[in-house]
Amino acid sequence: MPYTRVYIPGDRLVDCDRCGFTCRYSQMRRETERTSKGLVVCPECFDGPHPLEILPRHRPEGKVERVR
Numbered sequence: 001m002p003y004t005r006v007y008i009p010g011d012r013l014v015d016c017d018r019c020g021f022t023c024r025y026s027q028m029r030r031e032t033e034r035t036s037k038g039l040v041v042c043p044e045c046f047d048g049p050h051p052l053e054i055l056p057r058h059r060p061e062g063k064v065e066r067v068r
Contacts, residue, residue, distance in 0.1 A: 008024065008026070011024050011025055013025070014028055016028070016042040017040050018039060018042075019041075019044070019045050023042045023043075027042065027043060028041065029041055031047065
């Protein structure tokens, strides 16, 4: 997604580490360091965490929450 030519104070132009397109820094995302060594990428190149990397909430066995 190419940047729009509108002046935004304090928002600099940055190149995507993966595809090389120029985007605003406010639109860029930093990927996790486990998967891609902390690359700063544009929204199109951003790969979220893998579903198996997201840990589910742990509920201790034997305790059941009851709705009143």
